[in-house]
Amino acid sequence: MQSLQGKKAILTGGAQGLGLALVNGLCKNGVEVCIIDYSDQVHTTVKDLENIGYKASAVQADLSQLKNIPEVFNLALQNLNGEVDILVNNAGIHKPMPATELPIAEFQKIIDVNVTAIFELSRLSYAEMKKKGRGKIVNIASVLSVQGGYNASAYSASKGAVAQLTKSLSNEWAKDGVNVNAIAPGYYTTALNQFIFEDPERSRSLLDRIPAGRFGDPEELAGALLFLSSDQSNYVNGILLPVDGGFLGR
Template sequence: MSALFSLQGKTALVTGASRGLGQAIAMAVAEAGAKVLCASSAAGGCDATVQKIQQAGHQAQALSADLSDESAVRELAAAAQDQGAVDILVNCGGTIFRAPADQFPMDEWRKVIAVNLDSAFLLCQLLGRDMIARKSGKIINIASMLSYSGGITVPAYTASKHAIAGVTKALANEWACHNIQVNAIAPGYFRTDNTAALQADEARNAAILDRIPAARWGEPEDLTGAAVFLASAASQYVNGHVLAVDGGWLAR
């Protein structure tokens, strides 16, 4: 059974791997046997992640790209493929901006959509072409609880995460016949930089915890099992699925 979850001999590109959920996923797929290309928005941003992976005896390399810049995203895809075939793509890089909808700056709207949606689709497209040619590949997009609901003061983030869920299903419809599994993970409320404002808001923090049956915020390590599952042969017949890892939030 353990062979089903092995990523030995595979190469994975993980964006947003400098910290938080992306770092945890990068370390988990490395532990499962994959060589991991860890991407961050700035040069040197993934050095700590790469060091942790290598100290554990696994393979990792740092890459960087500004995900709001289409040219940089194209260069990232090319740099990843220069290392050989990319078997697993994890689109975890993202950003958020908070402001009331009636005051939301359009430049921030465009940045959030570019980072969270456009870059993910472009990486899927660029790396997906080679996966189609090889008739093999795993793509994991990071969705959100805001793929299901509207949130408060985060209209661009919500729009991007609804779209990520839709793009995941659309690509699965086209690429499942090529033995490519395209799925998404929708994290619940996790302790990350993106949720720092919510954690610091006493009333919102209490309301969030009150709804989570597990009665706690998620930790990055809580996401790793789902990521390895969707990256491995264990999920060979799972396509177009958005897997909620939320402590029961959606069930409440």
């Protein structure tokens, strides 16, 4: 998209999986991306991106350490020469298990990474975007923002919160030219969903509900992000855009 050429983005959780597919989508369209990720893999990912001519950098950080987020954000901003046009809050964690067995500390960590870190990074990015009178914040929610899921009490609670936070922030910041929206991915072939693929009964039940009849490829998520990051979405505020093969419409 022409309007993305030369833009600068911060994307969390982009070392692999869906996040890496989103990074590739942005880079292919001329966006310089700083990836925030807790994994050592982020440095290899950035080298691979640079080797094919993309502009990318990395900040390795654990977003569950909430007190460090302002410093982490400032490091990412420095990597982008003090500018951010797009924030993609993609990082998320999940611990699939029955609610009765989930330790409260694990529940809280999921909320911290999946919700509180998004809140703080969004506020920090908004402060920079407001100076220019424009910006795009895209939160990666989930079909479990709407559905309850199974053995996913903390994850579904966190993703429901992401959908509502998106609406609230859009209500406050749209007047300043900052669009806040969310994408709700369905079930994709990523490591995060490996436990589903290893359960034939669970996989079959999901595929039976997906009108497309298959799980998504990570690259298929990028189009929604490109739209919500571009000038074509300047009048789009507070939406939850499903990219799920029709799962939520079933």
